[in-house]
Amino acid sequence: MNHLYYGDNLDVLRTQIADESVDLIYLDPPFNSNASYNVLFKGPKGNESPAQIEAFDDT
16 A cells, blocks of 8 residues: 555556556556647746746657
8 A cells, every 4th residue: 555666557567566456547647649748837926927848748
């Protein structure tokens, strides 16, 4: 309980997780979406800002 695993998810599931012991696996962001993801910033007072940087391209 309360473990964080780092690595390839299929390998971890096959070698580290007991069969029939997982109720839900949630992956974020969706993968293989062919989209570009950006980090959006807010102004000093919490208002919207046009500033953003590219976080990654999912291909």
